[in-house]
Amino acid sequence: MVLALSVMVKGILWAVATVGLVGLLIGIVLGIAGKIFAVEVNEKEVEVREALPGNNCGGCGYPGCDGLAAAIAAGEADVSACPVGGAATAKEIADIMGVEADVVPKTAYVACNGDCEKSKNKYNYFGNESCEDAANIPGAGGKACSYGCLGLGSCVKVCEFDAISVENGIAVVDPDKCKACGLCVKTCPKGLISIIDADSKYMVKCKSNDKGKVVMDACSVGCIGCTLCVQSCNFDAIHMEGNVPVIDQEKCKKCGLCAMKCPKKCIEKRYE
Numbered sequence: 001m002v003l004a005l006s007v008m009v010k011g012i013l014w015a016v017a018t019v020g021l022v023g024l025l026i027g028i029v030l031g032i033a034g035k036i037f038a039v040e041v042n043e044k045e046v047e048v049r050e051a052l053p054g055n056n057c058g059g060c061g062y063p064g065c066d067g068l069a070a071a072i073a074a075g076e077a078d079v080s081a082c083p084v085g086g087a088a089t090a091k092e093i094a095d096i097m098g099v100e101a102d103v104v105p106k107t108a109y110v111a112c113n114g115d116c117e118k119s120k121n122k123y124n125y126f127g128n129e130s131c132e133d134a135a136n137i138p139g140a141g142g143k144a145c146s147y148g149c150l151g152l153g154s155c156v157k158v159c160e161f162d163a164i165s166v167e168n169g170i171a172v173v174d175p176d177k178c179k180a181c182g183l184c185v186k187t188c189p190k191g192l193i194s195i196i197d198a199d200s201k202y203m204v205k206c207k208s209n210d211k212g213k214v215v216m217d218a219c220s221v222g223c224i225g226c227t228l229c230v231q232s233c234n235f236d237a238i239h240m241e242g243n244v245p246v247i248d249q250e251k252c253k254k255c256g257l258c259a260m261k262c263p264k265k266c267i268e269k270r271y272e
């Protein structure tokens with residue numbers, strides 16, 4: 001009996017010793033492998049990632065904040081590339097990277113002025129409250145202008161900052177809330193929304209490429225492509241792209257002459 005117990009105890013001790021030895025060997029192997037295959041951590045990338053807001057909206061053009069942090073740390077993206085963080089985040093990241101940050105505030109802009117009172121409808125739309133769905137049916141939606149805002153709020157639904165609303169049938173951006181993330185730009189099926197410098201004083205609030213009479217039959221404030229704005233500009237700041245004038249903000253002197261000459265009043269003065 002005593003002998004059998006002794007043999008059992010020895011067996012248990014050998015088992016414990018064997019398991020301990022195997023565990024020790026595995027630990028040593030893992031430790032060596034960890035050093036051999038270790039991935040070097042870029043400390044600046046870690047710091048930049050901590051400075052980013054973490055929205056992962058993709059507005060910067062990279063796959064989330066991790067992707068942007070890696071790009072900034074590698075010198076492949078500008079320190080001000082995060083539209084959500086704005087100037088404060090850009091300054092913090094610039095300090096981390098040891099560079100200067102030249103940040104121009106941005107905002108989304110809707111290039112349509114054809115609200116319910118100024119634009120006409122071809123028919124009444126009763127489908128899904130989705131601009132994408134409406135744009136895919138014959139006539140590209142119920143609006144007489146096939147280029148105009150459908151006002152069904154797809155841009156409102158994707159905005160994480162409550163910066164867009166539909167007012168009197170068209171989308172309107174609140175520049176004080178907008179972070180210029182670009183989600184609304186990707187969502188608009190008519191391509192009416194763009195990201196602009198927040199200090200852009202004059203903007204063409206129309207994207208119709210139709211000719212004069214067609215435009216006038218559809219909307220009382222649509223651009224008829226008369227080119228009077230181009231002819232009146234003394235700074236070569238306005239050029240026609242197709243049938244639509246585009247203002248070069250770098251050349252624009254904010255004199256307002258183009259807005260005064262526009263017969264349809266579709267050049268908007270954004271602020272005083």
